[in-house]
Amino acid sequence: MFKLEKTSKQSQARTGELQTAHGSIQTPFFMPIATRGAVKTLSSFDIERLGSPILLSNTYHLWLRPGMEVMKRMGGLHAFMDWKGAILTDSGGFQIFSLEGLRKLSESGVTFQSHIDGQKLSMSPEDCIDIQRTIGSDICMVLDVCTKLPATKEQLTEALALTERWAKRSKEQFEKTRATAINPGAQLFGIVQGGTDIDLRKRSLEGLLKIGFDGYAFGGLSVGEPFEDACHVLEAIEPAMLKEKPRYFMGGAKPDEIVAYVKRGIDMFDCVLPTRNARHGSVYRFVHDDVSKPDFFEVLHVTNEKYKDSEERLITDQYSDVDEELSRYTLGYLRHLFTVHEVLGMRLATLVNLRFYLELMKRIRRSIEEGTL
Amino acid sequence: MFKLEKTSKQSQARTGELQTAHGSIQTPFFMPIATRGAVKTLSSFDIERLGSPILLSNTYHLWLRPGMEVMKRMGGLHAFMDWKGAILTDSGGFQIFSLEGLRKLSESGVTFQSHIDGQKLSMSPEDCIDIQRTIGSDICMVLDVCTKLPATKEQLTEALALTERWAKRSKEQFEKTRATAINPGAQLFGIVQGGTDIDLRKRSLEGLLKIGFDGYAFGGLSVGEPFEDACHVLEAIEPAMLKEKPRYFMGGAKPDEIVAYVKRGIDMFDCVLPTRNARHGSVYRFVHDDVSKPDFFEVLHVTNEKYKDSEERLITDQYSDVDEELSRYTLGYLRHLFTVHEVLGMRLATLVNLRFYLELMKRIRRSIEEGTL
Numbered sequence: 024m025f026k027l028e029k030t031s032k033q034s035q036a037r038t039g040e041l042q043t044a045h046g047s048i049q050t051p052f053f054m055p056i057a058t059r060g061a062v063k064t065l066s067s068f069d070i071e072r073l074g075s076p077i078l079l080s081n082t083y084h085l086w087l088r089p090g091m092e093v094m095k096r097m098g099g100l101h102a103f104m105d106w107k108g109a110i111l112t113d114s115g116g117f118q119i120f121s122l123e124g125l126r127k128l129s130e131s132g133v134t135f136q137s138h139i140d141g142q143k144l145s146m147s148p149e150d151c152i153d154i155q156r157t158i159g160s161d162i163c164m165v166l167d168v169c170t171k172l173p174a175t176k177e178q179l180t181e182a183l184a185l186t187e188r189w190a191k192r193s194k195e196q197f198e199k200t201r202a203t204a205i206n207p208g209a210q211l212f213g214i215v216q217g218g219t220d221i222d223l224r225k226r227s228l229e230g231l232l233k234i235g236f237d238g239y240a241f242g243g244l245s246v247g248e249p250f251e252d253a254c255h256v257l258e259a260i261e262p263a264m265l266k267e268k269p270r271y272f273m274g275g276a277k278p279d280e281i282v283a284y285v286k287r288g289i290d291m292f293d294c295v296l297p298t299r300n301a302r303h304g305s306v307y308r309f310v311h312d313d314v315s316k317p318d319f320f321e322v323l324h325v326t327n328e329k330y331k332d333s334e335e336r337l338i339t340d341q342y343s344d345v346d347e348e349l350s351r352y353t354l355g356y357l358r359h360l361f362t363v364h365e366v367l368g369m370r371l372a373t374l375v376n377l378r379f380y381l382e383l384m385k386r387i388r389r390s391i392e393e394g395t396l
Numbered sequence: 397m398f399k400l401e402k403t404s405k406q407s408q409a410r411t412g413e414l415q416t417a418h419g420s421i422q423t424p425f426f427m428p429i430a431t432r433g434a435v436k437t438l439s440s441f442d443i444e445r446l447g448s449p450i451l452l453s454n455t456y457h458l459w460l461r462p463g464m465e466v467m468k469r470m471g472g473l474h475a476f477m478d479w480k481g482a483i484l485t486d487s488g489g490f491q492i493f494s495l496e497g498l499r500k501l502s503e504s505g506v507t508f509q510s511h512i513d514g515q516k517l518s519m520s521p522e523d524c525i526d527i528q529r530t531i532g533s534d535i536c537m538v539l540d541v542c543t544k545l546p547a548t549k550e551q552l553t554e555a556l557a558l559t560e561r562w563a564k565r566s567k568e569q570f571e572k573t574r575a576t577a578i579n580p581g582a583q584l585f586g587i588v589q590g591g592t593d594i595d596l597r598k599r600s601l602e603g604l605l606k607i608g609f610d611g612y613a614f615g616g617l618s619v620g621e622p623f624e625d626a627c628h629v630l631e632a633i634e635p636a637m638l639k640e641k642p643r644y645f646m647g648g649a650k651p652d653e654i655v656a657y658v659k660r661g662i663d664m665f666d667c668v669l670p671t672r673n674a675r676h677g678s679v680y681r682f683v684h685d686d687v688s689k690p691d692f693f694e695v696l697h698v699t700n701e702k703y704k705d706s707e708e709r710l711i712t713d714q715y716s717d718v719d720e721e722l723s724r725y726t727l728g729y730l731r732h733l734f735t736v737h738e739v740l741g742m743r744l745a746t747l748v749n750l751r752f753y754l755e756l757m758k759r760i761r762r763s764i765e766e767g768t769l
Contacts, residue, residue: 061733065740066721089704097707103729331462355466359476365433366437
C-alpha cells in the first residue's frame with residue numbers, strides 16, 4: 024500500500040505514495056489533529072478547503088464521547104463528521120498513560136479512570152483494535168505501553184516486552200476483525216518505543232518487524248528531550264527500517280524539525296503545534312522558499328501591541344481554497360480579535376497555520392524531487 | 397434614501413428599499429450582530445456567504461477596543477473587517493447605561509467607568525457622532541438616555557427631554573462632520589424612548605420628527621416587558637410615524653414576534669437571539685412556509701440526549717451559499733460537538749440560525765408582496 028518514489032542522494036529523505044481506503048496520499052505528509060472528531064474551530068469542509076487528504080483522530084477520546092454505540096449507529100467517523108479523506112487514529116495509549124490517579128497495567132491491558140467522570144474503565148489491545156474498527160479508521164495504531172520517565176533500563180525493557188506481546192495480539196485481532204469491518208481496507212501500524220536508548224529502540228523495532236505491520240511509528244519522541252536526541256535515535260535505527268514501509272513520527276514537530284526528521288527518513292507527521300499555537304495567537308509564515316535552510320519560516324505573535332494597526336495581510340501568497348478568505352484580513356484585525364476574545368481569531372489563525380504546515384510538506388516533497396534536500 | 401414599495405391591505409406591514417452608501421437593502425430586514433467587529437465565530441466572508449447585505453456593530457465597544465486611533469489608521473470598520481456591505485452602529489448608550497458602578501449623567505453627556513479596566517471615561521452626544529464617523533458607519537444612531545426602570549413619570553419625562561436635546565445636538569454634529577467624513581453618505585437615526593407609556597412615546601416621536609432624521613428607531617422595547625405591551629406601543633404611535641422613513645425595532649425579537657412587529661409597520665431588526673441561542677445549542681428551523689401563522693418555526697435543543705444518534709441534517713432546504721457546508725452535518729454530530737465543547741458546534745449553529753433569520757425576512761417580504769401578511 025506504500026510505493027516508494029524517490030530517495031534523496033544527500034539524505035535519507037524520500038517521497039512516495041501511501042494508498043488508503045480513502046484516497047492516495049503523497050509522502051511525506053502532515054496530519055491535522057481532530058482529537059474529538061473535529062479540528063478545533065474547523066469543519067471537515069474547511070479541511071477540504073485546506074487541501075489535506077488525511078486527518079488524525081483519537082481512539083481514547085472518541086471511545087468516551089460520543090462512545091462506540093453512537094459511533095456504530097452513525098456509520099463510523101467518516102460518516103459522523105462527513106469526511107471523505109483518510110483517517111488515522113492514535114490508539115489513545117499516550118492519553119491513558121498520562122492520566123492522573125489510579126492506572127493499573129497488567130498483561131491483559133490497562134485499567135484506569137475516565138478523565139471526564141472518574142468512571143473505572145479498562146482497555147486491552149484487542150479492545151483498542153475493536154474500537155478503531157468501529158470508528159472505521161484507515162490507519163489503526165496498536166495500543167502500546169508508554170512508560171513514565173525517568174525509568175530504569177529494566178523497567179523500560181519490561182515495558183517493551185509487554186508492548187511487543189500487545190502488538191502481536193493487536194495484529195491477530197486486526198486480522199480476525201477484517202472480514203466484518205466497515206473499512207476492511209484499513210491498515211495497522213506498530214509503534215517503536217524505547218526512549219532515547221538506541222539498543223532498546225532497535226530491539227523494539229526488530230520485535231515489530233517480526234510481527235509485520237503496514238507501517239512503523241516512533242512513539243515517545245518529541246516529548247521534551249533535546250531535538251538532537253530524536254535525530255540520533257532516527258539515524259541509529261534507520262538502517263534497520265524497511266525501505267518499503269511508511270515511517271510515522273508521532274506527535275511532532277516544529278517546522279524546521281520536520282525537515283530534519285524527513286532527512287532522517289520519516290514519511291508521516293502529526294502535531295498539535297500549528298493548531299494549539301494558533302489558539303494562542305501565534306502564526307507561522309514562510310520567509311523564503313528554501314526549506315533546507317532552517318530559517319525558512321518565522322512565527323508572529325499577533326497579540327503583540329506592535330501589530331495593532333498592521334495592515335499586512337494574514338497571507339500574501341496563494342495556494343489553497345482558503346486563500347480567498349484569509350487574504351482579506353490584516354494582522355491588525357487578527358490582533359483585535361484576540362484582544363477582544365473573539366474565537367474567529369483562533370479560527371483564522373488555525374487556518375493560516377494548517378495551511379502553512381500543509382504547504383511546508385509540499386515544499387519538502389518538491390525539494391526531495393529536485394534533489395535539494 | 398428609503399423607498400416604500402408595497403403596503404399590506406391587512407396590516408401595517410410594508411416592503412421597501414433602503415439605500416445606503418454600501419448597497420441597497422430590501423426591507424423588512426434583519427441585521428446580524430458584530431458587536432466587536434465580528435459576528436461571534438464568523439468572518440465577514442461567512443456573512444457574505446449567508447447573504448446578509450448589512451450588519452450591526454457597537455460604538456461603545458469599538459471605541460474601547462481597538463480604539464479610534466487604530467480605527468482611523470485602519471480606514472474605518474469596513475476596511476478593518478473587510479466588509480463590503482452596509483454597517484449600522486448602535487450608539488452604545490444602552491451598554492453605557494447598563495454599566496454597574498459610577499455612572500453620572502449631565503446635560504453635556506455621560507461619565508462612566510470602562511467595563512474593561514475601570515478607566516473613567518465620558519461620552520457626549522457629539523463624541524458619539526464623531527466615533528461613528530471614524531468607524532465609517534452607514535447608519536449612525538444618536539446617543540440616548542436609557543433610564544433604569546422602574547422610574548417615575550417625572551424621571552422618564554426629564555430623561556426624554558434630555559434625549560431630545562441630545563438628539564438635536566447629534567444632528568448638528570452629524571451635519572457639521574459630513575464634509576470631512578470617510579463615509580459622507582451615512583445616515584442618522586433618532587431613537588424613540590418612553591417605555592410602555594403611550595403619551596411619552598408620542599411626545600418622544602414628535603420631538604424627533606421636528607429635528608428630522610433619516611430613520612426612526614424604537615429603543616427600550618423587548619427588554620423584558622410583555623410582548624403585547626410592545627405591540628400596543630407600536631400600534632398606538634404608528635399613525636404618527638412618517639410613511640416615507642424606515643422604522644427600526646432595536647434589539648428584538650423572536651421569529652414570531654418579528655412577524656408581529658412587521659405587521660405593525662417595522663422595517664428593520666437586530667437581535668442577539670439567533671447567535672446567542674446558537675452558542676447554547678439551540679437551532680431554529682422552519683416547520684412550514686406560512687409565516688403568518690405563529691407556529692411556522694421550531695427550536696431544537698441539540699444538547700438533548702435524544703439527538704445523540706440523530707442522522708437528520710442540520711438543514712434540508714437550499715437557499716444560501718453556506719448550504720453546501722451545513723447540509724453535510726447531522727444533528728447527532730452537532731450534539732457531539734457541544735458535548736465535547738468544540739467551538740465548531742457554536743459556529744455551525746450560528747450559521748444555521750442566522751441563515752434562518754435571513755430567510756425568515758425573505759419569506760416575510762414575499763408574504764407582504766403576495767398580500768398574505
